[in-house]
Amino acid sequence: MNKMYIRLAWRSLQKNKAFAIINVLGLALGLATCLPILLYVIDELSYDRISPDANRIYRVNADIKFGGNASSYAITPPPLAAALLGNYPEVQQVVRLYHDFGLRLKKGDENIQEEKIIYADPGIFKFFNLPMLAGNARSALTEPNTVVITESTAKRYFKSVQAAIGQTLLAEDQLNLKVTGVISDLPSQLHFNYDFFISFATRPEYKITNWFSYNVNTYVLLKPNANAQTLQSKFPALIRRETEAQSAQMNMNSFEKMGNYFRYNLIALKDIHLKSNRQFELAANGSITYVYILLVVAVFILLVACINFMNLATARSAKRAREVGVRKVLGSSKMHLIFQFLSESFILTSIASIIALLLAWMALPWFNQLSGKQFTVGLNSLLTVLPVFTVMILLVSVLAGAYPAFFLSSFKPAVVLKGALYSSFKKNHLRSSLVVFQFAVSIFLIVSTLFIYHQLKYIQNKNLGFNRNQVLVINHTNILGTKARLLQQRIKQLTGVTDATLSSFLPVGGNRNPDAVFSSPKVDPKSALYTEIWYVDEHYLNTMGMTLTAGRNFANNMQTDSSGVIINQAAARMLGITINPMRQKLYRPSTGGVKIYEVLGVVNDFNFNTLRDNITPVIMMLQEDTGAISVRINSGNLPTLLTQITQAWKDLAPNQHLDYAFMNESFETVYRSEQRLGKLFMSFAALAIIIACLGLLGLAAYAAEQRTKEIGIRKVLGASVSNVVVLLSKDFMRLILIAILFALPISWVCMQKWLNGFAYRQMVPWYMLMLGIGGVLVSALLVISAQSVKAALTNPISGLKRE
Numbered sequence: 035m036n037k038m039y040i041r042l043a044w045r046s047l048q049k050n051k052a053f054a055i056i057n058v059l060g061l062a063l064g065l066a067t068c069l070p071i072l073l074y075v076i077d078e079l080s081y082d083r084i085s086p087d088a089n090r091i092y093r094v095n096a097d098i099k100f101g102g103n104a105s106s107y108a109i110t111p112p113p114l115a116a117a118l119l120g121n122y123p124e125v126q127q128v129v130r131l132y133h134d135f136g137l138r139l140k141k142g143d144e145n146i147q148e149e150k151i152i153y154a155d156p157g158i159f160k161f162f163n164l165p166m167l168a169g170n171a172r173s174a175l176t177e178p179n180t181v182v183i184t185e186s187t188a189k190r191y192f193k194s195v196q197a198a199i200g201q202t203l204l205a206e207d208q209l210n211l212k213v214t215g216v217i218s219d220l221p222s223q224l225h226f227n228y229d230f231f232i233s234f235a236t237r238p239e240y241k242i243t244n245w246f247s248y249n250v251n252t253y254v255l256l257k258p259n260a261n262a263q264t265l266q267s268k269f270p271a272l273i274r275r276e277t278e279a280q281s282a283q284m285n286m287n288s289f290e291k292m293g294n295y296f297r298y299n300l301i302a303l304k305d306i307h308l309k310s311n312r313q314f315e316l317a318a319n320g321s322i323t324y325v326y327i328l329l330v331v332a333v334f335i336l337l338v339a340c341i342n343f344m345n346l347a348t349a350r351s352a353k354r355a356r357e358v359g360v361r362k363v364l365g366s367s368k369m370h371l372i373f374q375f376l377s378e379s380f381i382l383t384s385i386a387s388i389i390a391l392l393l394a395w396m397a398l399p400w401f402n403q404l405s406g407k408q409f410t411v412g413l414n415s416l417l418t419v420l421p422v423f424t425v426m427i428l429l430v431s432v433l434a435g436a437y438p439a440f441f442l443s444s445f446k447p448a449v450v451l452k453g454a455l456y457s458s459f460k461k462n463h464l465r466s467s468l469v470v471f472q473f474a475v476s477i478f479l480i481v482s483t484l485f486i487y488h489q490l491k492y493i494q495n496k497n498l499g500f501n502r503n504q505v506l507v508i509n510h511t512n513i514l515g516t517k518a519r520l521l522q523q524r525i526k527q528l529t530g531v532t533d534a535t536l537s538s539f540l541p542v543g544g545n546r547n548p549d550a551v552f553s554s555p556k557v558d559p560k561s562a563l564y565t566e567i568w569y570v571d572e573h574y575l576n577t578m579g580m581t582l583t584a585g586r587n588f589a590n591n592m593q594t595d596s597s598g599v600i601i602n603q604a605a606a607r608m609l610g611i612t613i614n615p616m617r618q619k620l621y622r623p624s625t626g627g628v629k630i631y632e633v634l635g636v637v638n639d640f641n642f643n644t645l646r647d648n649i650t651p652v653i654m655m656l657q658e659d660t661g662a663i664s665v666r667i668n669s670g671n672l673p674t675l676l677t678q679i680t681q682a683w684k685d686l687a688p689n690q691h692l693d694y695a696f697m698n699e700s701f702e703t704v705y706r707s708e709q710r711l712g713k714l715f716m717s718f719a720a721l722a723i724i725i726a727c728l729g730l731l732g733l734a735a736y737a738a739e740q741r742t743k744e745i746g747i748r749k750v751l752g753a754s755v756s757n758v759v760v761l762l763s764k765d766f767m768r769l770i771l772i773a774i775l776f777a778l779p780i781s782w783v784c785m786q787k788w789l790n791g792f793a794y795r796q797m798v799p800w801y802m803l804m805l806g807i808g809g810v811l812v813s814a815l816l817v818i819s820a821q822s823v824k825a826a827l828t829n830p831i832s833g834l835k836r837e
Contacts, residue, residue: 159171600654
């Protein structure tokens with residue numbers, strides 16, 4: 035019986051090749067779109083699952099509002115770990131991670147800059163279930179100056195895992211690190227990725243007991259059946275007790291009455307990658323919002339493809355009605371007919387799925403580049419996707435074929451054999467609704483794409499308060515020590531160099547140093563300003579293209595400038611300086627007491643965070659920082675200039691690798707997720723239109739076929755080709771206009787919500803929306819017109835004779 039269903043279904047499809055091809059192409063495109071998205075979503079949702087205790091692991095976050103600024107951190111004070119472990123019964127284990135700048139490690143005569151370095155407590159390997167290949171996981175990081183490295187790192191430095199144990203890695207600052215363990219390479223589905231785990235006891239922060247110093251990531255493993263919310267509810271009392279004990283001047287009641295706060299909260303380990311976007315994350319995280327968006331888009335595109343099948347199957351109902359009637363008269367039951375029509379759907383979906391697999395395989399390199407993933411066609415990826423893909427094929431077969439199967443099998447044989455059944459396109463409201471849905475999805479994606487691309491264009495062209503173009507940033511110049519200043523001087527003398535500054539505090543991807551200053555010598559919370567403190571030189575403003583609105587720049591030949599500062603406009607506003615900021619005194623607590631600074635100038639506000647955030651206060655101090663050299667270039671011969679800079683570097687550091695990047699490229703990486711989203715939406719919008727137009731092509735063909743007699747009579751009575759085209763096109767165009775009326779406000783509201791995530795944004799001009807919608811109308815009109823013109827040019831005699 036099953037073979038008979040399949041044979042009859044195959045025979046029916048062979049008789050209607052155009053119907054089969056349109057449906058196979060539509061379903062193949064829909065399934066091919068879903069496959070890479072399915073891989074991406076599964077990968078994103080599988081982060082931080084390797085530990086068997088992952089459900090009981092949390093990270094402690096900190097929210098601080100102080101001095102007029104609110105900040106969200108993924109870091110906490112170092113003494114918090116001991117306090118949690120010793121005083122709270124819910125806590126079973128605590129580990130801390132501290133991420134600092136990379137190290138230059140010696141490998142023979144070569145010095146290699148290693149960035150994937152983290153300082154960790156001894157229990158990290160059992161805590162996160164990181165398999166130890168050699169060494170003791172419990173004791174590997176108990177002593178200072180010990181390090182555990184990954185398997186690939188051991189092979190890179192020492193040729194093998196066993197040979198690495200007991201060896202010493204020598205850093206540039208004469209730090210000797212003894213290799214005490216080797217772990218397996220970290221899986222890509224972790225919210226951190228490091229090659230070197232150095233003992234926390236190596237860092238000075240290991241002994242810090244300052245509750246106002248935030249610099250470590252703190253993770254807790256709760257005991258079985260312990261409640262995270264119960265533990266979190268105890269944090270306010272902990273903060274009050276420890277901060278007031280730390281500082282005699284701190285009174286939390288008065289502190290909070292002024293609108294300030296210190297708050298700790300817990301985030302589940304499994305939620306960090308997709309639901310945390312705080313300052314001082316260990317790596318750039320994903321976004322659960324983007325995962326949901328991609329899932330919804332994939333489902334919608336698949337629905338658009340399924341709707342093609344449903345619409346074309348029901349549109350062909352008049353042709354297949356007599357077949358159904360004859361089969362029922364000969365004894366076929368309704369259930370048998372349903373199985374036959376579902377078999378057709380299954381055959382089409384199976385063929386489409388094979389084509390979809392080939393299309394997805396061909397598109398995988400492009401998708402990898404777009405998503406930043408490294409998916410490959412291998413056994414693991416197939417085992418991951420195949421079960422879900424198989425279920426998807428069955429669902430699509432049922433979803434696409436169920437309505438046509440029940441619709442066609444419900445015909446009454448007495449009616450259809452008399453020829454009384456005539457399925458008019460205009461009278462089928464469900465089919466019309468499905469066409470509206472198809473094009474509403476396409477229009478939604480097009481409008482969303484326009485919003486995303488317009489915002490990205492606005493970001494690229496906005497005046498950020500500094501000039502990121504033609505700035506070369508040389509990183510890790512701190513390894514030169516006192517020679518860093520000499521390299522700066524040599525670069526400034528090169529032809530094509532406008533200026534050069536020595537500082538790692540950059541508006542794009544640079545160092546950050548939040549701290550508090552006070553406008554009153556009393557140094558009390560009422561006069562506090564929580565701000566960024568940047569150490570720069572006298573060439574900084576000119577190199578960055580920043581302008582002063584008041585006062586003057588630093589001057590290296592003026593000794594008093596060492597106690598002078600330049601503030602941005604945001605700092606001036608929050609300090610209440612509205613008239614003349616010059617000679618305004620600021621006070622900064624330090625180990626030697628309170629240091630007094632004098633405001634020398636005010637610089638225009640500049641965006642040093644992303645445009646999602648408002649500009650916050652920045653205070654610049656004339657102090658040496660050798661972390662990076664930024665070079666403003668004005669040269670028509672860039673390759674020659676880069677060669678000269680490279681040679682100057684080699685003269686001062688012959689065995690060191692030169693690491694540089696252009697600031698505008700670093701700026702682009704900040705908005706990479708939005709760029710990827712824009713490209714994905716553009717691709718999906720194009721696919722949705724293609725699939726919808728394929729369905730429209732089939733519907734237009736069947737509509738013309740159903741109205742062959744009417745068209746013939748109209749032509750005999752004098753109707754022109756244009757009259758016939760309008761006759762056949764107007765019903766479809768009316769549906770598309772209805773789709774526009776539905777999709778436009780929905781997409782506008784959704785994208786307005788997306789834009790609200792940016793502190794600086796710009797709306798899409800109305801004419802751009804009209805162009806996008808006009809493109810949909812023109813595409814649909816071309817498809818409909820192709821069939822309409824073909825029907826209009828047909829000889830009316832042949833049509834009437836056939837009727």
